[in-house]
Amino acid sequence: MTLVAHSPNPSQNQLLAALPNAEFELLAPHLEPVVLALGEILYEPHQHMRHAIFPTSAVISLHYVTASGAAAEFVGVGHEGMVGVPLFMGGDTTSSSAVVQTAGQAYRLDRHPLKQAFERPGLMQGLLLRYTQALIAQVSQTAACNRHHSVEQQLSRWLLLTLDRAPGRELVMTQELVASMLGVRRESVTDAAGKLQQFGFIRYRRGHITVIDRQGLEARACECYSVVKKELARLLCDVRHRQELPPTHIERVGA
Amino acid sequence: MTLVAHSPNPSQNQLLAALPNAEFELLAPHLEPVVLALGEILYEPHQHMRHAIFPTSAVISLHYVTASGAAAEFVGVGHEGMVGVPLFMGGDTTSSSAVVQTAGQAYRLDRHPLKQAFERPGLMQGLLLRYTQALIAQVSQTAACNRHHSVEQQLSRWLLLTLDRAPGRELVMTQELVASMLGVRRESVTDAAGKLQQFGFIRYRRGHITVIDRQGLEARACECYSVVKKELARLLCDVRHRQELPPTHIERVGA
């Protein structure tokens, strides 16, 4: 992790952007811009976390490694969220780990000012809690998806989710890495990706995956993608606009 | 759901039991003892919840049903926890549903007093948040388990977890039901259960599963069981004793 000299914009992170000015001002002095490198490990199982991370352009993967060494991502975190939920939930550690899946920028916040902000009256607490609920929704969707859907569907879902977190339509990502995220063999990814390429949905060359036909990919993916996306939208639509939405808003989005 | 006339003990639920007397007194008038029947649906996807449920002897299963109709439990809730996390997280609904997996008793708490108790200074908020973190740990473990472990391992894990929530060593449960919890075929359960019975770990007859050799079952299960159990113990050990534990307690338990 590297501290960066120039000053990117914290409001590229949706959670930070959703804070009212007064609350943001209190937090700002504690926000350190950092650059996260691919593969960097932010925390490991049972390790006490010291910081929360609010990604802007970076994407982080929370995953679990089984006793036999097999790994699987259960949720990804990008500019829509943060890493370090246990810091305000009270547990301080988890049995999972966090690795950087896409290199990029983020803001680092020490656990103490985070906890203060969480406990201070204001919008921060509700915001973090709603994000945590969205996280639960994503993890449980992953559980169901792992159980019932094919590798091709899961790959499609994963590409779409990751694309939503990345800028542009290209992911810098080897098939090996994708495989370790999905918890499947590299060959299975090659296979599924080959099919998606034949359909003309994606194109890739040595570590670069480009999504050409987003619609097609969505049609090919299982419903898990849209369920997660809607749940994120519902829970994290900008709080400053929350009051203006009619109560039936959820139903309409979900329809 | 039936209201019961006689008065069981709320402190059979670990969360309620962990509250200091003063806080419990404020909550008690709002706690309604109820009897939950097998198969009863507590909430369905996107439905606004009206109550939280604190099981004492009942066990509830949170599960997700895919677009194609396949189902899978991603976490169970017994006397160690509660159903209705979204009520205090701010989302009010989820994309999953909750059904009664083992008939029994529980306490029902209306969303408003729950929210009040959550927002009131005291131990309730921390308690609920730590439980929520334990829930996340369980769900993510389920995701990994679904990905990497065999039906036999998963069945063992599930039996153990359910047994921890039930009184005694017998589960009243058809293989069909177990299958729908695990999200596998009934025949796969018959098969796995047959093996476990051959080993002498369990015995069953028409809807009654009895665990004979708990140790053996634990050895046969994947690590997911012990990981979840330790995480629950760590996060929900009686709050009144929390301060007495040395900070390295986690490491020792995990070793």
Add this chain to the structure above:
DNA sequence: AGTCGGACGTGCGCCAGCGCACAGACGTCC
């Protein structure tokens, strides 16, 4: 421009779990 290492394609055999179909077996309820 040549080299070399990492990334991708492909072809096996293998096996867990699925879907289907049917037979036995328990137990409950007349």
Add this chain to the structure above:
DNA sequence: GGACGTCTGTGCGCTGGCGCACGTCCGACT
């Protein structure tokens, strides 16, 4: 105690994904 419905055992063939072992090819670096 007989009958019926439900739960459980078993036997297929099928397929998706795994593990392994290559071959190939891109592209970065000298």
